[in-house]
């Protein structure tokens with residue numbers, strides 16, 4: 001096999017290589033028809049065929065012509081080329097998978113305490129967050145900028161606390177995002193931003209849970225500003 005230089009391999013060839021890998025050609029020899037490939041690449045037969053040829057010439061693809069088409073398999077160099085693409089995407093998205101939100105400590109409706117301590121939730125917190133949360137939620141009124149930035153939390157995978165029911169009623173699910181809490185007195189971890197699916201608060205209120213009373217450990221009072229670092 002020729003030594004790979006990657007020459008002749010551009011964006012289009014890379015897209016073709018990705019498609020073949022999605023078809024299973026990373027692990028084993030996989031049958032492809034040029035017509036089918038052409039259609040999926042939105043290109044002509046000739047173009048699809050040329051891309052396969054270039055990938056083979058570059059040492060990214062091993063090909064076998066059989067009676068009714070061809071079988072292809074990615075080479076080690078082909079896999080490494082895709083891996084490097086993957087690493088780029090990981091860097092792009094992993095560096096984005098964090099968001100800093102600023103808000104001021106506020107008093108809420110005094111309901112957080114009730115919900116957090118319900119056994120249907122508490123058992124899940126202990127199992128899935130690895131700690132028993134203090135009975136309540138620390139409420140923060142977000143700045144206008146942080147209300148906008150809050151949507152970026154969707155790039156972060158939350159810990160899901162499932163909904164449940166007792167004889168009286170049903171309780172909704174809640175999503176917990178790992179975070180650390182920075183006050184003027186220091187930073188506290190572990191903590192989670194908790195987003196209950198059913199809530200009486202709007203987007204400008206952020207609720208935080210932690211194993212300890214944050215007003216105590218960080219010496220916080222209503223009106224104090226804190227920064228919440230949300231990240232995986």
Ligand SMILES: Cc1cc2nc3c(=O)[nH]c(=O)nc-3n(C[C@H](O)[C@H](O)[C@H](O)COP(=O)(O)O)c2cc1C
Nearest residue numbers: 108109110111112115171172174196198199200201
């Ligand atoms: C784990 C959890 C689950 C909740 N589930 C519900 C619910 O099922 N229905 C509901 O009306 N509110 C639910 N809430 C939201 C509370 O009613 C309320 O919006 C908020 O948490 C009260 O916060 P505060 O007392 O700190 O102001 C839930 C809150 C938490 C923390």
Ligand SMILES: Nc1ccn([C@@H]2O[C@H](COP(=O)(O)OP(=O)(O)O)[C@@H](O)[C@H]2O)c(=O)n1
Nearest residue numbers: 108109110112113136137138210213214215
């Ligand atoms: N980890 C936590 C959770 C709640 N708290 C506080 O504990 C009290 C009880 O929480 P809560 O959610 O029932 O009350 P409010 O947020 O409605 O005022 C509130 O003063 C919260 O700010 C805290 O300091 N640290």
Ligand SMILES: [Mg+2]
Nearest residue numbers: 108112137138
């Ligand atoms: Mg609260």
